Amino acid sequence: MPFTLSTMSICSIEDIAAHTKAPFWFQLYVMRDRGFIERLIDRAKAARCGALVLTLDLQILGQRHKDLKNGLSAPPKPTLSTMLNLMTKPRWCLGMLGTKRRQFGNIVGHVSGVGDMGSLAEWTAKQFDPQLNWGDVEWIKKRWGGKLILKGIQDVEDARLAVDSGADALIVSNHGGRQLDGAESSIHALPRIVEAVGSQIEVHMDGGIRSGQDVLKAWALGAKGTYIGRAFLYGLGAMGQPGVAKALEIIHKELDLTMAFSGHTQLKNVTREILLPGTYPTA
Template identity: 75%
Template sequence: MTVITTIEDLRVLAKKRVPRMFYDYADSGSWTESTYRANEADFQPIKLRQRVAVNMENRSTATKMVGIPVKMPVCIAPVGLTGMQSADGEIKAARAAEKFGIPFTLSTMSICSIEDVAAHTTAPFWFQLYMMRDRSAMKAMIERTRAAGCSALVLTLDLQVIGQRHKDLKNNMRATVIPSLGNLFDMATKPRWCLGMLGTKRHTFRNLVGHVKGVSDMKSLASWTNEQFDPTLSWADVAWVKEQWGGKLILKGIQDVEDARLAVASGADAIVVSNHGGRQLDGAQSSIRALPDIVAAVGSQIEVWMDGGIRSGQDVLKAWALGARGTMIGRAMVYGLGAMGEEGVTKALQIIHKELDVTMAFCGHTDINTVDQSILLPGTFDFKTA
């Protein structure tokens, strides 16, 4: 039996168990994938300051994100097609997050719908929205989010146009999940995955099919989706979403100090320093390198979180020390889900929490809320701020 001790162990197992087209969809970046790789690699030079002979009893990693109590400063990021990593994947991930005590964010491009997740969970989850040209469809989706009792809306700002992801093109991944003949042969080598999919009716984008005018099947969905991402997105649109929603609003996709200041002016409750997991602008700096300047500029005015490259609890602690008051994990969750379903998501969260807790203790702290930049060795990171 394989002993799982790291997120990397889960990734290796997921690669064996998930069909290539869906594994590659989650585990890839745009163009050369340089930003995708940098997101993870840029955590490594940051070194921790070990302390000894301090009382390490009664430790707590608990804090709050937009006023919501969390077991650790981590939430599950929105990931499209999560339900193709494992049958009913969004439901499984949401249940794991609820039991663990952190928020789950459902993607607009999910396989399980808002209503599906609401029916299988009791804790309020979050919903991620893309800005679409069809404002009536967006308004209806916001109303469904409210009806489901979601406690926050995450508006993703960095997908006005879609970055080119070479692996998706080679795997014939488009706006549909209709596999090619080669993909069908690959699926046949993944019996565990196939059995799971045979046991569920959820195989399409259920937030859209049957809910958006003119979208009744995969063909009409593909046509609608290709036309809908809105390249004209502006801060006026953000204000419109805020007005329609009326609740806690989180803006995801901030990489620039000027944009961070505009986000503060928009009245958002939190921003997420993110480059979409390296899936959009290849050649952009990593999220962890973008973080300090943004924290210096607006961290006293708004909650700043970060997303991208987190593969351990140490990464979470380093991000916190650099000023992030929350983090989002996407691929770490996906690896767990693809490897072992709901149990795998729980395992991923346990790994991250254990590493966060123990590393915090070695750095001389027993409460995450007392941790600051002093736990990092000077000179091991570019701390230049704006």
């Protein structure tokens, strides 16, 4: 079960490679600075990342109402409410004081003129390239040369173009609902994408997976892989690293139990027959 490291992560690709023997993938955003993208791809290759996950649905940043309301910013602004909030989290503050990693490790120090959080925010805001097109995907596939997974597909036309691009898999995803308010849920979009292209490309899904039962439902509707975004972060927020392990353990156990109660011991034999008729979306 590999984990995926983001372009925007705190730890750099090299940092992760030096600290884990577990397989990991790298998630790439296409930015205007193509030289930076080339270097990122080469760094991911050198770190032996097992796959490149290319995110296609963040070329324009959505209007994130909660972020606006909370005043989320990088670097954080020292407002009265931020200060009061920090005072209620002494353990986290101590941990942050002790860490070397407070930047976006894949970017700071790897782009000229970006040396701190202030210049980073300015650079990032200008970098997401709204002109991303299928020619860029082809260029990235060629440069990478390994397994390529396209993340953020929600409709059949794009799924067909993903097949034509030669990608190895696609992820039906609406970015966890963080981009477009009112976007269709991925579990709803999944069956029609599986029906259209499931025999030509591996179809995966993310969004709203909170339990092992959610994993099994997605599998039953044709997803050959599922991902979690928030589920492990909830574990992290509650208990730190052991909380992440606990979250994965809970999901795994629920998956096992639900399979058993559905009369299955092998995931490969599970089909949509385990689902109650009329309770799931169809193509």
